Amino acid sequence: MKLTERNHFDNEKKTKRILTDNNSLFQLSSLLQKRKKKMASSALSRLSNLHNHLNPTDPLSKGLVKLSPEVSEALTRGHAIVALESTIISHGMPFPKNLETAKEVEAIVRENGAVAATIAILDGIPCVGLSTEELERLAKLGSKAQKTARRDIAHVVAMRANGATTVSATMFFASMVGIPVFVTGGIGGVHRHGEHTMDISSDLTELGKTPVAVISAGVKSILDIPRTLEYLETQGVCVAAYKTHEFPAFFTESSGCKVPCRVDSPDDYANMKLKLGSGVLIAVPIPKEHTASGSLIESAIQSALKEARDKNVVGNAETPFLLARVNELTGGMSLASILDIALVKNNALVGAKISVALAQLRQHST
Secondary structure (H helix, E strand, O other): OOHHHHHHHHHHHHHHHHHHHHHHHHHHHHHHHHHHHHHHHHHHHHHHHHHHHHOOOOOOOOOOOEEOHHHHHHHHHOOOEEEEOOHHHHOOOOOOHHHHHHHHHHHHHHHOOOEEEEEEEEOOEEEEOOOHHHHHHHHHHHHHOEEEOHHHHHHHHHOOOOEEEOHHHHHHHHHHHOOOEEEOOOOOOEOOOHHHHOOEOHHHHHHHHOOOEEEEOEOOOOOOHHHHHHHHHHOOOEEEEEOOOEOOEOOOOOOOOEOOEEEOOHHHHHOOOOOOOOOEEEEOOOOHHHHHHHHHHHHHHHHHHHHHHHOOOOHHHHHHHHHHHHHHHOOOOHHHHHHHHHHHHHHHHHHHHHHHHHHHHHHHHO
16 A cells, blocks of 8 residues: 555544544543533422422412312311321331321311311421321331431422421421411420530420410420520410429329319310411320329339439430330330320310311301
């Protein structure tokens, strides 16, 4: 082959190689651009999602909150509705007991004239009122669903994750859509030595700024009940007890603390609505048929507290110590779990009656 022909051939090969390399670079560049656009789009979507939930001018019309058909109709017609939390389903007990309990609590609400609205976040969408399929899905997810307080809502929504709502988050969504009554087991409070650790449940601050009536069995004595009540007073929260002047300690009828307000009937509460902008805590004492079992658990709690004092277990180490010791003393908390369910069911009964009384008062005033 002549030199000129060889040079021409080599030049052609170089040109093809350059073109091939350029084409590969172009393809790589194109792929990177697409990826960047996709990432930017995903980030923008998350930011947009987050912005919408932080600035919900009209959460229902924007589709930021999903209402079940039953809840939607009840809101439109002004019927009685009771909000229910979902943490008890996901973190309170194993499947299928959690699903059975959720259905039984909802059934009690309906049998007493109100619509049950269990609240949770599914795939980043806050849902008020769950279908049977959604309840089962949440029950099977269990602790894989994030325990979601008010502070966690934005993150769970932005990540399109699943969240089981605690007291504070359930109150937030209930108030957002216009549900005035919420039933739970017990609320959080000020932890022992909370004046040093600042370990205070967000349930208390939520009660101070969200106008929802919370029906609960009070506060467990593992917490600092007197300081919890003092903190609620500071937050401007009306604390009432149902048919008693004593504030219940969840497993026992009395914590040794008096309440400033007594409610003797659902109508008593219905007439208390003054649009103060804060919540109301209605503490319902343990039913008489469960007081003996409750006393056994309360005795274990008091023993654990004494041990903690004797061993000088204080600060952040105290609550884990107390929980573990009570668990040992009560044989794995099986009895406590049974009582937890019984108390939630009793609260659901009272909450449904209060919600019905409120709905009737609204209808008479229009």
